[in-house]
Amino acid sequence: MVQPLGYLKESASQTAGPYVHIGCTPNFTGIHGVYDQDLGSGSMVTDQTRGERITIRGHVFDGAGTPLKDALVEIWQADADGFYNSPSETRGTADPNFFGWARCPGDMDTGEFVFETIKPGRVPFREGRPMAPHVNFWIVARGINLGLNTRMYFSDEEEANGEDPILARIEHRVRVPTLIGRREGNTVTFDIYLQGDKETIFFDI
């Protein structure tokens, strides 16, 4: 016999279900008067926020090509200089006017999610090499047993994407474009495909 390691096990995930909005975005589903506003809703940007304004839009599609109308999408990103607004950010102090996190339920009719944010700066990989600018996504919904993690990179960052250590390790190069948000003007479109030929790359983070 040896000593027990004594670690606990992570709680098992269960689907967010069709009514995730009740708990996470009650005003969105028409329940007013309890929370002043839904957490993570509205623009992520104020007049004081540093950085280039962008709008991220997209849908989450199922394997039949139908957009999910009951998904909840959360994003987490660095500020314009590449700093996260988190106590675990030790390299510098993030822009105090940029929280970096937001959540958006897919529209109940179209399924579209929208984030008003800024383009993040570059964040170093573990050994210091810079990663390309990216936004971290977390997707939950009815029929998703464990939240899905992915990243959105930017189509106008070809050079940075070319030296990104995460993108570089993806063996099936044909799949890399699933991680690239398509930028047109100040709008970046990022559609997420749960299945099929265009299945988005999801990460085990």
Add this chain to the structure above:
Amino acid sequence: MRNAPPETTPFFARDREMQPPAFTPWYKTTVLRSPQRALISLEGTKSEITGPVFGHNIINDTDNDLIVNYAKPGEGPIGQRILVHGRVLDERGIGVPGALVEFWQANAGGRYRHKKETYLAPLDPNFGGFGRTLTDENGFYWFKTVKPGPYPWPNGVNDWRPAHIHFSVFGHGFAQRLITQMYFEGDPLIWICPIVKTIPDEEAIKRLIAPLDMNASIPHDMNAYKFDIVLRGRRSTLFENRKEGN
């Protein structure tokens, strides 16, 4: 919050042997919503080990009391009054302070207050069915509510959800983000529920079942159920002089 310096280490690899796989066809909605390719492994960078911090400024006084937070003055919801309490811990057994915990549930009759809900059980005019709280410096949380009812759902012809409360939990890193459900000790519907059965590990299912806690029950008022939630642990910073963990 705890006085220790913020942790900057990566999280332990997620144990996917006990987490539900994406494709569980007995829960039909997963069939078209389950990625089929292998996940790309990504050891923690700053993007995963950092996460948002929520302050008490977002929390109203009654956010953790579902008995009053939607009720008309002087009225209250129908149902068995209960206290739900426990800790948010990480896999090292250390309490997670300042964790935002959000919860939502059906009313005592098994009906959700949601635009797309169609079950014939009635809405309770005094029950919204959601709340939130932040854990204290040792990871403890509690809230008051009424016990939710079980309800039928469109999957198999005669599938029922056991009584449950949904939980959404933030830890200190985005990689700890978790949504789960709490079940109630003694509910026979747990073991025949297709959603519960997405979890491949019986012990992991049992860890989602809250026991009746008579010590925390309030005499002549409400029973208590105890529900601990475990988030992923992270490697401890070596050679750091700390009171706990390593």
